[in-house]
Amino acid sequence: LRERFPIDPRRCPVYQDLKGGGAPAGIEYYLPLFFDTTATLFDYLPPSALLALDAGVLESAEAFWAQTGERYEQRRHDIERPILPPAEILLPTEHLRQQFNATPLIETVAREHARFGEAADLGVQPAPDLPINVRDAEPATALKSFLASYPGRVLLASDSPGRREALQETLGAAGIKPSVVANWEDFAALADEAGSFATVAAFDNGFAISEPPICVLTERQLYPDRAGQPRRRRRSDRDPDSIIRDLSEIAEGSPIVHEDHGVGRYRGLVTLDVGDTPAEFLEIEYAKGDKLYVPVAQLHLVSRYSGASPDAAPLHSLGGEQWEKAKRRAAQKVRDVAAELLEIQARREAREGRALQADRAMYEQFAAGFPFEETPDQQQAIEAVIDDLARERPMDRVVCGDVGFGKTEVAVRAAFAAAMAGKQVAVLVPTTLLAQQHYQNFRDRFADWPVRVDVLSRFKSAKDNRAELDRVERGEIDVIVGTHRLLQEDVKFKDLGLVIVDEEQRFGVRQKERLKALRAEVHLLTLTATPIPRTLNMSMAGLRDLSLIATPPQNRVAVKTFITPWDASQLREAFQRELARGGQIYFLHNQVESIERRARELAELVPEARIRIGHGQMPERELEQVMLDFHRQRFNVLVATTIIESGIDIPNANTI
Structure with missing residues (x-):
């Protein structure tokens, strides 16, 4: 070298x-x-x-x-x-x-690009798309016609035994009854038998062979609009408590709390002679360098410090009054919160809520319209929510999961159950842009069902929004999406049954007070990627039910982080890699004063990039328009301050 x-x-x-x-x-x-x-x-x-x-x-x-x-x-x-x-x-x-x-x-070349005289036809064609639409009265008409006219054998390949059984049920109702074979080898051995067969096999795509005539149909041909989630070995079920409470060992120098003496710093384990017997003690340092030695047998009196910024944790004085005063104030707050929670819980228990339950067959048809396979965590969350809605008392469940992990589909299933039971649904979000995104998602999922979805938005005129509220009051809208405007006193519902709150931590005190009142009256579903401590504590205490979605969706890979000095050529390479795959980029800049200069530098460095700016000092509507344009891929690089933390799912943005 x-x-x-x-x-x-x-x-x-x-x-x-x-x-x-x-x-x-x-x-x-x-x-x-x-x-x-x-x-x-x-x-x-x-x-x-x-x-x-x-x-x-x-x-x-x-x-x-x-x-x-x-x-x-x-x-x-x-x-x-x-x-x-x-x-x-x-x-x-x-x-x-x-x-x-x-x-x-x-x-290998496509048939239309082959040069005459030099190409040999292998006799293999892609299998035709024969979509099964479970909502139709005759869901498998195209497949039935194909099977009747095809001269050879047809193999229907499913991704899993469960999917094969579901396919057999659907086909059986349509009068198609394929024979089950264990694998491809067994199918190939049945060379003299015609007809249709079903198996479990990992074919990516279907194909048709001309001699002998064999056609393999996969779920891509039967459900062309449905994207599969790769099958993964099922992990043992984990209690959400263990995920949250699985804390590492206390590091030396960390702040800890003694029940009787308050906050000090852990200085490690020491061995001291007690009489003639050596024993282990925790050494805790308090203000002014005072030391407290706690026997290991009294470890239950010591707990982890949970305040903000452990490095700046305020140390108490041994023998001082500060800790006792803090405990008295905390005890009073606990009593206040407990009284409030008891009141809400009593109202919930006393109120005989109406169980919200959709017809099972209709619900299964609606679930089949989800264009992905549910992840295990997502399926558990959906089942928990549907079970809660079917009970006689109001639901109060928190669904926690990262952006893009599938919380919205949990909300959509809950909204379907409520709407089919004749109740109205309010979807509450913190920003107009997020309201537009949810509105579009709900509209897409309910497109084939008699569920009316609308949105209250600043992108509409005041007259149009007033008309929407009148329709809500008359019961003409089943699902209404909106910001905190939905919590104002002039908003009346004909028969509200479910409130869905997304990104609860972004709402102010006044809005949360209104939510508290609603909690005792209707079913409440909260979606969040970053639950506030109070919500989390209430969930851990069992006062609010908790579902975690921790399984990443298909094609989600681990984030790779690189820390380097500023390097223009390396930066250009990172931009080019992302733009070459058709992706989008967040460029995070920490100063509003110099953000425009930075954007100009990037434009010179990567002239092929389409760059826009977003920061918190822009007029709110202008900022919303920038984020909306980024979501719609009208430009591919957003130079922004921390305002990108907004709960918006922009799956095409793959690099920060």
Whole structure:
């Protein structure tokens, strides 16, 4: 490395890692420095090898080679992380082309792009889409016609045994009764038998073979609008309490609380002689350097400090009055809260609420319209909410999960049950933009059902909003989405049965007081990614029911975090990677005063990016419009302050 590059070993992380016996990230790009000669894949292939190339391989290789050359030119002078020329570590495209020309080759191309005389038809076609619509009176008409006319055998492949049984039930009701086979081998062995068969198999797509005539249909053909969630081994059920209460060991220097003496700092375990017997004690340091030694046997008197900023925790004085006064104030607050909770709970228990229950068959049809497979946590949350609604007392449940983990579908199922039971639903959100997003989601899900959904929004005129409220009062709207405007005294419902609150922590004290009153009267469902401590404590105490959605959805991968000095070329590369996949970028900037200058710098660095600015000092409507445009992908880079924390699901934004 030192012979090849003019590096300063002290400033080169790669050199330091190698010297210490470690393997730095990206060590494979220094492979030629470890060996006299290196080999390619083609050096390992026997002369008789046959290559099969998918369409467009060479075009992709050429694009990659050009991109690699551009990145090399950008970073070739980096003396801290020196890099070799691409030709030393990668196979040039021209070399690749020569190898392909010298090797027996099968190239797959689409039929319409085949050159006459050079192409052989493999006799394989994509399977046709034969959608099953469970809402139709005849849900499998297309499949029935296909089976009647197809000359060979048809295999219906499901993702799991449960999905296969559900498919068999649907087909059985339509008069189609496929025979069950254990796997593909058993199906292939039935060469002389015609008809339809069902199995569990992991085919990505269906296909049809001309000779012998065999057609494989997967759920992509039968449910083309439905995206599957990859099957994962079911984990043992975990109590939400264990997730929240599973705390690590107390670190030395952390603040802790003694029941009788207040807040001090934990200084570790010490061994002291008590009489003739050594014993272990917790050493706690208080204000003015005073020490308290707590026997391990009295560990129950010590608890973790739960206040804000542990580093700045206020230490109490041993023997002082401060801790006793704080305990008396806390006890009074506890009594006040307890009285309030008892009153609400008594009103809830005394009120004989109406159970909200949809017809089971209708509910199953509605659930089938969800275009994804529910994650295990999401399914548990849905079942818990539906069970709560079916009881005679008002529900008060908190559903906690990250943005994009599927909380909205839980709310949609609850709203369906309430609407089908003849009750109205209010969906309460903190911002106009989030109201628009929920409105669109609810509209999409209820499009095929007699459920009227509308929204109160600043994007509408005052006259239109007043008309919506009149329709709500007359019972002409089943689901109304809105901000805190829904909590005002002039909003009247004909028969409100369910209130759904999203991002509860964003509402003010006055709105929460109104929610408290509602809690005793109607079913209440709270959705949150970041529950406020009071909500969380009430859930932990059993005063509010809690469901956690912790399983990420399909294709959600772990976040990778890189911490580096400011580097324009590295930044440009990060932008290009995200924009090349059609994604969007948040660029977080911490100063409103210089945010426009930063946006101009980024525009010069990445001219192909479409950049807009958003910050908290902008007029509220202007800021909402910026966020709405970002959600609709009208630009791809948002330079913003912390206002991006708004609960809005922008799944296309993949890089911060």
